[in-house]
Amino acid sequence: MLKLIGALLIISATGLAGWSVAREYARRPVELKQFITALQMLETEIIYAATPLPEAFGKIAEQLEPQAASFFRQAAGELASRQGCSAREAWHRALDSYAARSALARGDLSILRGLGGNIGISDRDDQVKHLRLAAEQLKAACAAAESLADKNVKLWHYLGLLGGLLVVLALY
Amino acid sequence: MGANVDLIFKIAGIGILVAVAHMILKNSGKEDYGFAVTLTGIALVLIMVIQMLGTLFDQVKSVFKLF
Numbered sequence: 001m002l003k004l005i006g007a008l009l010i011i012s013a014t015g016l017a018g019w020s021v022a023r024e025y026a027r028r029p030v031e032l033k034q035f036i037t038a039l040q041m042l043e044t045e046i047i048y049a050a051t052p053l054p055e056a057f058g059k060i061a062e063q064l065e066p067q068a069a070s071f072f073r074q075a076a077g078e079l080a081s082r083q084g085c086s087a088r089e090a091w092h093r094a095l096d097s098y099a100a101r102s103a104l105a106r107g108d109l110s111i112l113r114g115l116g117g118n119i120g121i122s123d124r125d126d127q128v129k130h131l132r133l134a135a136e137q138l139k140a141a142c143a144a145a146e147s148l149a150d151k152n153v154k155l156w157h158y159l160g161l162l163g164g165l166l167v168v169l170a171l172y
Numbered sequence: 173m174g175a176n177v178d179l180i181f182k183i184a185g186i187g188i189l190v191a192v193a194h195m196i197l198k199n200s201g202k203e204d205y206g207f208a209v210t211l212t213g214i215a216l217v218l219i220m221v222i223q224m225l226g227t228l229f230d231q232v233k234s235v236f237k238l239f
Contacts, residue, residue, distance in 0.1 A: 155200045162193045169185045170216055 007172065011164035018160015022153045027103035029149055032142040034068035035112065039135045046127050053087050053120050054079040071098040087120030105145075111137045179224065183217050 045056040057076035078090035190213035197206035
């Protein structure tokens with residue numbers, strides 16, 4: 001009986017480990033898509049509505065899914081609360097705290113970081129160019145992330161369970 | 173006798189699991205990891221079998237009085 005409980009514990013532990021690795025792979029394209037949508041919304045806000053950045057970030061945060069929304073909410077908060085904080089500083093600070101809890105790869109973050117350096121410092125036409133460029137780069141990263149997820153999500157699900165079964169069988 | 177049959181089933185189980193893991197890894201383009209898994213499986217089974225082989229040799233030695 002004790003052996004059986006131990007075996008179940010081992011299998012569930014390795015299964016969960018594999019599942020959490022698989023979830024990281026599955027989350028990355030989802031977050032990238034959210035950011036692509038967000039950049040399109042930001043473009044609209046800038047070019048058609050001419051909304052000031054703090055309000056635009058706030059509006060975007062309300063419409064997005066929770067992960068990316070938290071990033072824009074924090075950026076809006078930084079801009080609204082800190083007197084004299086530039087859009088670039090607010091963007092980078094929000095990105096730093098977002099990077100810790102996101103599944104984005106370093107390349108994805110550096111695209112966003114590069115965009116942050118250019119946001120809010122030029123006229124509308126130039127801003128749109130920067131936003132479109134970043135969106136294109138994110139789209140390419142998203143396609144790569146999707147093919148990676150296709151390959152790896154199932155693999156890690158199976159591998160976690162199989163590894164657990166193997167350990168149980170070797171020790172039983 | 174019972175212990176030996178258990179060992180055979182255990183080895184068979186390990187073999188099946190290793191074969192499935194190898195197949196999954198190969199299908200997702202990670203052949204080198206697949207071979208690593210297979211090799212680990214072989215090593216694991218060898219460790220189990222070698223203990224039995226040791227007792228077999230001891231018995232042979234004692235039967236033919238080769239001390």
